[in-house]
Amino acid sequence: MGKVTLLEETTRKPLTLMGKRAGICWGSDIEDPEKNYKRGLECLKTNHGRVLEYVNIEMVLEGYSARVIREWYTHIGGAPTRLQASTRYINYQNFEFVIPPSVKNKDLALERYRSCMEEIQKCASFLIEECQIPKEDAAMLLPLGMETKIVDKRNLRNFLDICKQRMCMRAYWEYRDLMRDILKELRNLSEEWELIVDHYCKPKCEFLNYCPEKKSCGRFPVK
Numbered sequence: 194m195g196k197v198t199l200l201e202e203t204t205r206k207p208l209t210l211m212g213k214r215a216g217i218c219w220g221s222d223i224e225d226p227e228k229n230y231k232r233g234l235e236c237l238k239t240n241h242g243r244v245l246e247y248v249n250i251e252m253v254l255e256g257y258s259a260r261v262i263r264e265w266y267t268h269i270g271g272a273p274t275r276l277q278a279s280t281r282y283i284n285y286q287n288f289e290f291v292i293p294p295s296v297k298n299k300d301l302a303l304e305r306y307r308s309c310m311e312e313i314q315k316c317a318s319f320l321i322e323e324c325q326i327p328k329e330d331a332a333m334l335l336p337l338g339m340e341t342k343i344v345d346k347r348n349l350r351n352f353l354d355i356c357k358q359r360m361c362m363r364a365y366w367e368y369r370d371l372m373r374d375i376l377k378e379l380r381n382l383s384e385e386w387e388l389i390v391d392h393y394c395k396p397k398c399e400f401l402n403y404c405p406e407k408k409s410c411g412r413f414p415v416k
Contacts, residue, residue, distance in 0.1 A: 195256040197374045199382060200344075202251040207349060208233035208385045211244040230385070237393065245350035246271075252375070253344055260337035261367040268358075270351035280337060281329045281365065285317035329365055349389075357397040362410035 204210055209226055212233030216223040223229060236244045254262065260280055267277070290310050296302045313334050320326040320334075332338070356376075359368045380390040398404045403416040 195254065195371060195374055197371075197378045198253040198255075199378050200251040200253065202249055202346075203379075203382065204248045204250070204349075205383050206230075206385050207248040207389060208237065210247055211236050214247045215241070215244050234388075237389070242350050245353065246348045248349035249346070250349065250352055250379070251344070251346045252378070253342065254371070254375075255342035256340055257371055258333065258338050258367060259341040260332060260335070261365065261371060262341055262343055263337060264365065264368060265343075265345070265371070268347075268351060268355045270347070270354065280332045280335065283328070283332065283335075285314060285321060285328065285331060288314065353393060356394040357400070360394070360396040361398070361406070362396075362412065363406055363408065 209229045210233065212229035212231065212235075213223045215221075215232055215236055216229060219232075221228070221232065233244065254265070263280070267275075292303070292306060296306045317331045317334050320331045321328055356372065358364065359372050362369075364372075376390050376394055379386045379394075381387075398413040401416075402413065404410070404413045405416065409415045
């Protein structure tokens with residue numbers, strides 16, 4: 194079971210901070226916390242997203258698979274971006290693998306290495322074809338199934354975008370568990386976070402009122 198630990202650098206009053214930052218540029222009174230709170234909430238309601246980037250979320254994620262953390266890394270808003278082949282749809286019947294030079298140079302090591310990979314392929318194929326196990330769960334046979342730990346830092350705008358994608362019922366089950374764990378900790382941090390989590394940390398279908406996915410879970414009509 195995974196564990197989320199929020200670090201002290203995480204913004205405790207995100208709405209108040211957003212309102213204060215916006216107030217500086219609007220020539221408003223930023224000394225009144227209540228006015229800052231209302232201004233920040235208005236920014237959130239009207240989708241003035243730039244102020245979301247001032248809200249800091251820093252946390253330790255541990256006990257989750259290296260595989261799901263690999264997917265977590267794909268949400269890197271504002272930085273150089275990339276796409277990578279998904280372990281969710283890998284061809285388990287005949288996947289390619291890298292052999293380190295140190296292994297290639299030793300016959301016994303190379304034989305054992307290839308044998309291990311072939312056994313993983315056979316086992317994965319058996320689980321998928323004979324036992325009807327989803328490919329995404331059979332993927333745990335790969336070394337990415339090991340647990341890992343990271344320290345993570347991101348802003349609220351990026352995090353809300355993650356919620357829209359990864360709280361979807363079509364997201365990988367461990368990712369949905371990870372999101373629920375994070376939201377639970379944020380919700381308990383302050384009343385301001387409770388409001389944000391309850392009203393804005395939702396899958397994209399709840400904002401669109403329809404499902405944009407090719408394969409819908411049926412919660413909303415497909416468009």
